[in-house]
Amino acid sequence: MSETLARRAPAAPTRPRAARSALAPAPGSRGRWLRRAGRAVLPLLSVLVFLGLWQLAAASGLWNEIFVPYPATVWRAAVDASTTHDGVRGYQGYLLWEHLYMTLRRVAAGVVIGVAVGVALGLAMGTVGWLRRILEPWLTFLRALPPLAYFFLLVIWLGIDEAPKIALLALAALPPAAVATTAAVLAAPVGLIEAARALGASRAQVIRDVVVPAALPETFTGVRLAVGIAYSSVVATELFNGLPGVGGMVKDASNYNNTPVVLVGIFAIGLSGLVIDALLRVAERRAVPWRGKV
Template sequence: MALKESGSAALSATHSVLVRVAAVLALIAIWQLLVLARLWPPAVLPGPGQVWDQLLAASDSGNGQGGYAGSTVLERLGVSLRRVGYGTAYGVLVGVGLGLVMGLVPVVRAVVEPFVTFLRALPPLAYLSLLVIWFGIDEEPKVYLLLVAAFPPVAVATATAVTGVNRQYLEAAHALGANRLGVITTVVLPASAPEILTGIRLAVGIAYSSVVAAETVNGADGIGGMVLNAQRYNQTAVVLLGLVVIGVTGLLIDTALLALQRAVSPWRGRA
């Protein structure tokens, strides 16, 4: 029985991958058809081949430009992923901690939730200027921008998950002699983990989509900086290349988080 379920799960995962690959290929085909139809000039809508050529050129450190404007695509991606990683990690720590308090203490939730909702409603560019005034133009405002963008969805997801934990589990843990900290670590957090991971997936997506905004300030070495620099010189193929790189790596990160979520809560979707 277990072997049958394992085989079914593997088949389902393979089918999901094939569907995603087919969807990507269909999108590229539609893109190429639009280029061949010449609805827009190549300067406005370059073809997939032009973007591929730009990828090869920007990945070659020996092309006389060090890739693109002194850095290869891989180097730029590494810089942006580092910023997203730091910002998201700090955001998750703040969001989970604050969400736990909000979920366990109703008074705190009533006081803090409007502030968290207020931050969720703000686009990153709205407070970027303020962060630059406070922290300068080095790495700090970029990381803080991604932190502020990332922690609200985690806090909301954590608070909602904590308040939804079955009270019978909490009572059973108390009856078995667990203290408050023990109940939180052995009951509340494991039961809330799937929803917390959903919040983390949202946070990573928001932080990654905000990296271009974060790199408008002294961030020319990142992938967002490449997009902004190419936009200034109307290099549409390079802009599309940056967007594709951001989108593909974001998809890979989300797929990894989804696999982690399924590993943590394999029962979800089977009830």
């Protein structure tokens, strides 16, 4: 009897599958939201912790304020360097954005030249063995030199205007781009190269259609390293006649123990470097969408 009633009893109404999926949260959506929130909150939290420790260090009295100024003092120096106040325009007659613009212009010119030559050299060295054996020791020698080691020589040769600054940044950016491109070309999949040759591709077609796409991910890594090394050398390039320029501003302020302005310059270089690296990451994702997927 109970089995008969059970068979005759109407089934409980059920929602359509589409309706249930629309009402229920997508699987993993909460985890994705938490990850996104963590990516935004954790950097902000680290900044707040840094500012708190800085404030405590300045207020402790262990160091003179000339050496460890308060964060508020550095903020006022940044505002003064960015505006016209009491008849004084920025720092040494230039606003902060003008200093930063000149520095970025020098970095851009040097990096474009250094990366272009470095990538071309790396491609040639990766495909021509005898050329690699000739140039590799010279690249290693140049990569081991700190920028200041040859900057004074560039000043003697090229003067104190823009030429030695751009030349130094280009020489700083060239070795990492060349080395990374060479390694990437040498690591191109042999199977794909042999398959292309078996299908009748010429040497130029193999390089263009197989080697270059395979080398692009590591080449972008080399470009990012080149930009970082060139950017870290920018203060050295602006030791002479560096105004306007963030490095020249830092050098000039250090002559007068103006620590707040020095810190403003350091933060300007560091923050703009973060922005540049983020833009390079976006360009890498657009240009090499297959990275990590093959």
